Amino acid sequence: MPPITRRRTIALAAASLAPALASPALAPSAFAQGRFPDRPIRLVIPWPAGGSADAQLRSMGEIASRALGQPVVLENKPGAGGTLGPMTVAQQSRPDGYTLTQMHLSVLRRPWMMKAPLWDPVRDFTHIIGLTGWLFGTAVKADSRFATWQEMIAYARANPGKLTYSTSGIGTSNHLAMETLLEMEKVEITHVPFRGSNEGVxxxxxxxxxxxxxxxxxxxxxxxxxxxxxSVWTAERAARFPTVPTLKELGYDMEVTSPYGVSGPKGMDEGVVQVLHDAFKAALFDPENERIRGQFDMPLVYRNTEDYRDFVARRVDYEKMMVKRLNLTLDG
Structure with a gap:
């Protein structure tokens, strides 16, 4: 693969995560103390309010509250590339099921971008359920010379380094996916990272x-x-764009949805995990949550507790490999 100028050292506000992960004392089983839950549950969202994940999880929390008999209260805690919220939960919360967080791929990836990882995504959390992801894809201006993905690749092959593509940041899932695609095609296209997808558009x-x-x-x-x-990067063609091919239809054995789920601090009672899983699963499949996901083109990527834990472990191995391959590092 040709040298990639976008393999640049990344600045991250990791100072806020510097304290070593604490090990909260295990609380007695919630079932030994009475019914779970007997007070509100806090769900930490590591992004500003108003985004697609915030809307989906807020809807899911409202629906799950009915089955749980207690409110699920969302707290937005953005920062450190979406990892501040999860790290706060891991470091400062008791594993009693009353403080949870959205678990997304940056939490699995960023430790391996640091000289000294500040957390272990497998050992430092209790992973509960896999939920959904995002519709990713590649788009150009309507008057672009490229009518198809194949035409774009052919031009890139004949003109190395002349084309540019944007993503929402270095080391994001879509950045890693594009680098994988370009490596498969043995073409060079210059990466231009922005702070968010809207800026790239x-x-x-x-x-x-x-x-x-x-x-x-x-x-x-x-x-x-x-x-x-x-192109779209989901397993099936997007309902809103039935004529746009998937990566698999274009010849790549890839599916990129950046799936996320819900996790808590390490050491949670498995009975509590089961209660939370069942309530969140029912909420995920509720028609109202399906409507919200459809509004934001969010594909269903449900995984039960066992499957989600297996997915996290396997995905961490993949993220380590990609971080090393692309030489992605963090300052601070």
Missing amino acids: TAALAGQVDMVSDSSAWAPFVEAGSMRAL
Whole structure:
């Protein structure tokens, strides 16, 4: 693979995570103390309010509250690339089931981007349930020279380094996926990272980058006719874009949805985990939550507790490999 200028050292506000992970004393079984839950449950969202994950989890929490008999209260705690919230839960919360967090791929990836990992994604959490992910894809301006993904790849092969693509940041799932695709094709396209997918879409519409490779912030512009989607990265074609091929249809054995779930501190009682899993699963499949996921093009990626823990362990191995391959490092 040709040298990649985007393999640059990344700045991260990791200072806030510097204290070594604490090991909260294990609480007695919630069932030994009475019915679980007997007070509100706090679900920490590591992003600002108003995004797709916030909306999906807020809906799920409201629905799950009915079965649990207690409110599920969302707390937005953004920072440190989406890892501050989960780390706060791991470091400062008792494993009694009353403090949970969204678990996403950056939490699995970022320890291996540090010289000295501050947490272990497998050992330092109790993983409960896998939920959903995002619709990712590649889109260009409507007047782009490229009508298809294949035309774009052919041009990139004939013109190394002349094309650019945007993502929502170095080391994100979509960045790693694009690097994998380019490596498969043995082509060089310059990566231009932004702080979020909306900024990348704006840059593509302004002609500052040739295409955007990110979550579906581009979708409304494709529907409006100002952008053209070249690929989607889900297992099946997106219902909103039935003519746009998947990566598998384009010849790549890949599916990229950046799936996330819900986890708690390490050492949680397995009976409590079962109660939470069952309530969240019922909420996930509730028609109202399905409506919210459809609104944001979020594919269903349900995994039960055992399968989700297995997924996390296997995904950590993959993230370690990709971080090493792309030489992704963090300062601080």
